[in-house]
Amino acid sequence: MTLDRRPTAVIAEDEPVLARTLTRLLEQAWPELHIVGVAEDGLRATELALAEVPDVVFLDIKMPGRSGIEVAEAVADDWPDDRAEPLFVFVTAYEEFAVSAFERAAVDYLLKPATAERLQQTVARLKARLAGRTATPDAGGRARLMQRMQSIAAPPVEAGERIKVIRAGVGNTVRMIPVAEVLCFEATEKYVNVVTPTGEALVRMSLRELMARIDSTEFIQVHRSVMVNASAILSATRDENGHYSLAVRGLQRPLKVSRAFGHLFRPM
Incomplete structure (x- = not known):
């Protein structure tokens, strides 16, 4: 979001009365917010979010066609690379899906009926997250930020040096993982999940930085946040x-391929 335009949102709610109520409460709590569309089922919510590329998506959990969790996954899969992903807020009557929602980086999880007071808290969180995207630190701030990033990053690697073995912390143990044995790398907000046939481990560095330090010709990108060992597909x-979804040797779960990389797997 840029500072010269209003923030935008999409609402996905299959009960029209509740959709109107949420719209009205948002208008009161956040007058600057522009609601660009309301969807009554999960498939339409996915289409609308990808067409409008809003800053925020408010999702019901149980909807016809596709659940709110599935909508969030589908939108993240096909989100354009040149735009920051939307902030997801789940508004639902079901408490038991909260863990799944936060696993998909939800900003908040509201139980119906949402009250004006509770929604105001959500709006404050959303504004803070959006403001963080547009903030530009001064030179001193950038220096402090770089120092902090370096202090928590993986051990430095000299320019031109390639990592052949990944040192990944698992509790009090450091696993030594040969790059050739990695099935895939999955980026999260702060870490990269290193997946092997014998388990998973996290390293505190970005996917871009990691791929720059290994022989990335052995890996192909199938999602904005996933690189797969080509020989294991x-x-x-x-x-x-x-x-498309991929079956990977040694991995019990399939890997989703975003639409942007689907052409890599069409028949020759």
Whole structure:
């Protein structure tokens, strides 16, 4: 979001009365917010979010066509690389999905019926997150930020040096993982998840930095946040919506391929 435009939002709610109520409460709590669309089912919510690329998406959990959790996953999969991902807020009557929601980086999880007071707290969190995206630190601030990043980053690697073994902390143990044995790298907000046939481990560095320090020709990008060892890919399966998922040797779960990289797996 830039400072010269209003923040935007999409609402996904299959009950029209509740959608109107949430719209009204948001207008009171956040007059600057521009609601660009309301969807009554999960499939339409996905289409609307990808078409409008809003700053915020308010999602019900249980909706026809696709759940709110599935909408968040689908939107993140196909989100344009040149835009910051939307902030997700779940507004639902079901407490039991909170963990799944926060695993998908939800900013907040509101139980219906949302009150004006509770929604005001959510708005404050959203404003703070959006403000953080637009803040530009001064030179001193940038220096402090770089020092802090260096203090928590992985041990430095000299320019031109390539990492052949990844040192990943697992509790009090440091696992020594040969890059050749890695099945895939999955980026999260602060870490990269290193997945091998024998388990997973986290390293505190960005995916871009990591790929610059290994022989990345052995890995292919299948999602904005996922790199896969090409030699470990067994097959690619296309679903009715045109999305591919990969079967990877040694990995029990499939890996989703975002639409932007689907062309890599079309038949020759």
